[in-house]
Amino acid sequence: MNNEARQEILSSIRTHLAASAPFDARESPVNHAVVLSAQPVASNLIDLFKENLEAVDGHCIVAHGDAEIAEALTQIISALQKTKLRAQRIAISDAPELERLMYMTDLEIEELGIAPNASDIFRFDVGITTGQAAIAETGTLVLDSAHERHRLVSLVPPVHIAIVDASTIYATVGETLSMLKIGKELSPAVTFITGPSRTADIELTLTIGVHGPQELYVIINQSPRCT
């Protein structure tokens, strides 16, 4: 692009680093040989995930197989329908199992949208997606754009419900970062979600649900086929 600016900035960096060399020689170097000790991790990743998600105002439900997931969806959404969140217009991502699961629920809704685009998504009350991984030590949900269209469905509606396989729960952020990179190129958009959207910008008072969802539910699928 603007090649002249590029050359000038790079040459300024090189000139100033060279000017620094004599001073650098006199500085005592920062200790570079740090060995980071490994964190102890509790053996039950599901319990740890649940505990940490609930600590940041998210909800966690453990289900065993499709029937229980559909039942959990029914319970969550019908309870929301009695609140001012309405939960009548449901958007799901294009993950194939979601449409099937929705038909297994016992719900009366006004609309079911599949991965609505940017101009349609704003009218939906609930967004349902799957998650590609979860992190136990922080209660975090991981979305990877390579797998489904869930960028807007997980973000714009006031409620987000995500379904995650228990076998994809990682113990730590570090392990999850290595998993994301190993063996493939990074997807265009990877998102870590830890609890509902929050702000404390007015008088430091915590308020849940500013730009993103104000309710986050994660359903952990602990079905036999995954273990």
Add this chain to the structure above:
Amino acid sequence: MNHLSSETFRENARAALADVHLRGALKNATSLFGERRRVAAASLPNWEDLRSEARAIKDEVLSHLDKYLEEFVRTAESRGAKIHWARDAAEANTIICRLSAERKASVIVKSKSMTTEETHLNTALEAAGMQVVETDLGEYIIQLADEPPSHIIAPAIHKTRGQVAELFTSELGTPPTDDIAQLTSTARATLRDRFAAADVGISGVNFAIAETGTIVIVENEGNIRLTTSLPRLHIAVMGIEKVIPRFADLDVFLKLLPRSGTGQRLTTYQSFITGTKRHATDEGPEELHILLLDNGRSRMLAHPVTRQSLACIRCGACLNACPVYQQIGGHAYGSVYPGPIGAVITPQLMGLEKASQLPYASSLCGACREVCPVKIDIPRLLLHLRGEISERKGSARERLAFKLWARVMMSPVLYKMSSVAGRVLQRVVPISKAWTSGRDLRPIEPRSFHELWSDE
């Protein structure tokens, strides 16, 4: 008290000290953030190791910044991102205005970016006829009030709910309310409309990964995700110091940044954006442009002491820990970067002559160094800058005074004579008012330690 100047720091600080409401708000904010940080740091057994590791990574990048920037540019371009280089604020603003105008943009949504505060991008875009909307709740409030941010991570910390309600009533026509949840939902509703209309989204960058070409942005509200997902063009603005070598290095920084800033284990959202979407039917912007800004940063590489300013990850911990910031807040510094880190960055970015009072806005107590997640030795930096200032414009009188002082301190006889003289003189000669107006000057003891020691 909008848009104060660094050149009038002393007057700004005096005015801030007289503002009882401001000092109450600052006390609450800084003690709350400070305590949360302390608890969060204590929860990790290897906090000190993490700090050293983070600093080592930053030192590695900064001593080979050209190499890592070129690697980042190569990897990001290979994934479809367009890279722009800007030598200064004006060049950065020109590029962003051009990109937006070429796409006939009329509404631009922005997520919080200290770098674009530094370049005054909003003014430039508005002058070019575009509507710019800050979408972080705190930034939105101060944009409506036409004020600069007063804290790096909590920009509207100085405003009460009453002031926010008044502002919303006069600017948005909403009914007055004291309910913070209600105010927040007003902002949500108003901004949703802007998100839906926006042609361009402008964000900052927390980390840029050389190895993968990824940019990482952290937040709690979700406005960054909206800004980087909805509009068809996403422009990410970053200082050249934001690059880190490897994707795995994020493990260290994602532990340090949220804990130091807000005391969270992780902020609600981390967006890892690598290039543009792969298929036309995928979600997300059509185009990703990343702007690399120098604006005085490469100059700071010329000395190891000043270079460490570039290790800063903008967590705001040093602001909360600083006894000066705790009393006067961010506006008095007259710079987008306030507090201890602002006192060292501002003079280097804007020029020593424009911010020569800031390096003196410190008691050198070292609290900032204690809390800094990347171990920046801010007191040493402050002394280094003070040295540069006095070399440039130290007064002849001051130099003479210190020469005399040095001579006296080197001679026991002269020292003894001077303390006797001091005891007598302090009764008859008034001591400089500048010194005693803000603090007590205890009288010199009738007998010196040296005399007492000899008597024993």
